[in-house]
Amino acid sequence: MRHIEEHIGVIGAGSWGTTLAHLLAEKGFSVSLWVYEKDLAETIQKTKENTLYLPGFSLSERIMPSGNIEEVIRHRSLLVMVVPSHVYRSVALQMVPHLQENAVIVSATKGIENETLLTMSGIWKEILPESLGIRVVTLAGPSFAREVMQKTPTAVTVAAEDRETARKVQHVFHTPYFRVYTSPDKVGVELAGALKNVIAIAAGVCDGLGYGLNTRAALITRGLAEITRLGVRMGAHPLTFAGLSGIGDLLLTCTGDLSRNRTVGFRLGRGETLQEILADMRMVAEGIRTCTSVYELAKKLHVDMPICEQMYQILHENKNPRQAVWDLMERDLKSELEFPLP
Numbered sequence: 001m002r003h004i005e006e007h008i009g010v011i012g013a014g015s016w017g018t019t020l021a022h023l024l025a026e027k028g029f030s031v032s033l034w035v036y037e038k039d040l041a042e043t044i045q046k047t048k049e050n051t052l053y054l055p056g057f058s059l060s061e062r063i064m065p066s067g068n069i070e071e072v073i074r075h076r077s078l079l080v081m082v083v084p085s086h087v088y089r090s091v092a093l094q095m096v097p098h099l100q101e102n103a104v105i106v107s108a109t110k111g112i113e114n115e116t117l118l119t120m121s122g123i124w125k126e127i128l129p130e131s132l133g134i135r136v137v138t139l140a141g142p143s144f145a146r147e148v149m150q151k152t153p154t155a156v157t158v159a160a161e162d163r164e165t166a167r168k169v170q171h172v173f174h175t176p177y178f179r180v181y182t183s184p185d186k187v188g189v190e191l192a193g194a195l196k197n198v199i200a201i202a203a204g205v206c207d208g209l210g211y212g213l214n215t216r217a218a219l220i221t222r223g224l225a226e227i228t229r230l231g232v233r234m235g236a237h238p239l240t241f242a243g244l245s246g247i248g249d250l251l252l253t254c255t256g257d258l259s260r261n262r263t264v265g266f267r268l269g270r271g272e273t274l275q276e277i278l279a280d281m282r283m284v285a286e287g288i289r290t291c292t293s294v295y296e297l298a299k300k301l302h303v304d305m306p307i308c309e310q311m312y313q314i315l316h317e318n319k320n321p322r323q324a325v326w327d328l329m330e331r332d333l334k335s336e337l338e339f340p341l342p
């Protein structure tokens with residue numbers, strides 16, 4: 001393996017952060033990994049395994065786990081941010097005083113902040129002093145951590161406002177089993193990655209209720225229509241939703257049993273309550289919180305999002321899931337296309 005001089009800091013040692021740290025370390029980068037749980041940092045150091053979030057995989061010797069965030073980010077020109085969206089702002093605020101000028105931050109979190117309805121790069125925009133010259137890039141697309149650890153051929157997108165930064169990050173992450181595309185549509189890629197989680201819960205609900213493949217296909221398709229509608233309203237390019245971060249990740253998460261979001265939905269469809277499901281889940285299912293943000297955004301921007309609205313009622317108002325499906329089916333009839341033919 002070639003040793004690469006650049007030293008990268010990865011913030012967040014859940015399943016995805018650990019996987020990205022491992023991928024980069026195997027490429028030859030020196031990688032520091034910020035671990036929230038102090039005992040876990042020691043365990044990873046000793047056993048070379050993330051026993052809490054990614055058990056069963058042997059991690060690269062080149063990963064340096066640490067509970068000290070300042071140590072992990074000081075003097076790093078490239079950082080990867082992978083903490084769940086509900087703690088993103090508080091962790092980002094801890095980072096700001098230690099960031100190196102002109103650093104690049106790759107944000108791999110998928111969510112929308114509940115309190116502000118901002119995307120993760122929106123949070124950075126609010127808290128980063130412009131004088132630091134820091135660029136934020138989004139990484140999204142269909143990528144279950146465990147499959148990437150197994151080196152399953154995977155393709156993702158990195159989106160940045162400037163092409164040069166996107167190209168740099170593309171090359172940093174690319175491996176023969178991890179193909180990276182670039183996109184200039186940061187808001188589109190971010191929204192697609194966050195919103196698919198809500199539809200994935202809905203797909204799980206339908207499967208848990210025992211509905212068939214017709215239902216799932218309809219849900220994915222109409223879910224994509226909703227995601228696109230909100231995305232375009234917020235400034236995204238519509239074709240981004242036909243890409244890896246859009247239909248790609250939506251298909252993966254709505255159909256793949258490895259999805260935590262789909263699993264939450266499946267268990268809801270089987271009759272468990274959200275409280276029961278969350279009680280035995282250590283990992284994050286971002287769609288639960290994102291659903292609240294989407295519900296608020298749809299109201300605020302006057303965007304019709306009936307599936308997300310029903311999901312909000314199931315998750316947060318105890319609506320019966322079967323009733324929610326029938327309420328969706330019985331809405332006023334409408335045209336599938338939302339634009340006139342040329």
Ligand SMILES: NC(=O)c1ccc[n+]([C@@H]2O[C@H](COP(=O)([O-])OP(=O)(O)OC[C@H]3O[C@@H](n4cnc5c(N)ncnc54)[C@H](O)[C@@H]3O)[C@@H](O)[C@H]2O)c1
Nearest residue numbers: 013014015016017036053082084087109110144145283284
């Ligand atoms: N797991 C995947 O396959 C995958 C793939 C692509 C994107 N993502 C996204 O990556 C993000 C992180 O998810 P994950 O799957 O790596 O996490 P995870 O569910 O495996 O682990 C939870 C993480 O949250 C951290 N955490 C909990 N409380 C915290 C706090 N108060 N402060 C700081 N950190 C805290 C834990 O330390 C741990 O790192 C999510 O937005 C997810 O949607 C995950």
Ligand SMILES: O=P(O)(O)OC[C@H](O)CO
Nearest residue numbers: 141142143144259260261
């Ligand atoms: O397990 P999920 O549902 O959080 O999905 C993980 C990734 O977002 C898949 O790309």
